[in-house]
Amino acid sequence: MQAWDGIELYKHVATASGDGVWELVHSNVRPNFYDSTTGSNTSGRQDFCLEIQQGDVDVHIDAELNYVLDVKQQRVTFSANDIMYALKFPNDAACRAFGEQLSNAVFFNLFGVSIVDNYDYIGYGNWTLVTLTFGSLCCC
Numbered sequence: 001m002q003a004w005d006g007i008e009l010y011k012h013v014a015t016a017s018g019d020g021v022w023e024l025v026h027s028n029v030r031p032n033f034y035d036s037t038t039g040s041n042t043s044g045r046q047d048f049c050l051e052i053q054q055g056d057v058d059v060h061i062d063a064e065l066n067y068v069l070d071v072k073q074q075r076v077t078f079s080a081n082d083i084m085y086a087l088k089f090p091n092d093a094a095c096r097a098f099g100e101q102l103s104n105a106v107f108f109n110l111f112g113v114s115i116v117d118n119y120d121y122i123g124y125g126n127w128t129l130v131t132l133t134f135g136s137l138c139c140c
Contacts, residue, residue, distance in 0.1 A: 007031065007094070009055040012084035022086060026054040031087060031098065033105055036060070045112065048105035050080075057085060061105045069099040076102065 009029040010022040030053070035046045048061045059065065059080035067078035074089040076099060089095035108114055 005030075006090035008088040009052060009057075010086040010088065011055070012086070025085075029054040029087070033061070033101055046108065048109055050078075050102070050105075052085075052087075055085070057081075060109070061102070062109050063106070065106065067102060067106075069095070069102070071095050071099070 005028070007029050008027050009025040011025050012020050013023045014020050032051045032053075033048055034051060036049045037045065037047050049059060050061055050065075051058045057080050059078075065078045065080070067076055069076050071092055074092060074095045075086050076089075076095065077084065077086045079085070087098070089098065104114065
């Protein structure tokens, strides 16, 4: 996985008024995607997690992450262990690269297949529609 520099980690903290504020947890974190099945006997099926050591974040990547990618603001917001976090990236490219890897990991953990450049995957509950596009021809 790619290493990034200059990423800030924020945590959403509730205030007495019922509102909340974003509190800086660490000014230079290194998010890491890892396969939680490494070293175990799981028949080769990967299962990805996100770890941010400097922020004490270690969470399974799935739909409950409720992540929002905002490239314009160079930020990814997500939920981990009932806490809202935000990663603030130094530039659009780093934000996009992280968002792409996160999206791929979520997709893999949900559907058990990787996203391949030439394929589009659309999930419908327990079903996945796979389409392969050749120019203007779509084979479904």
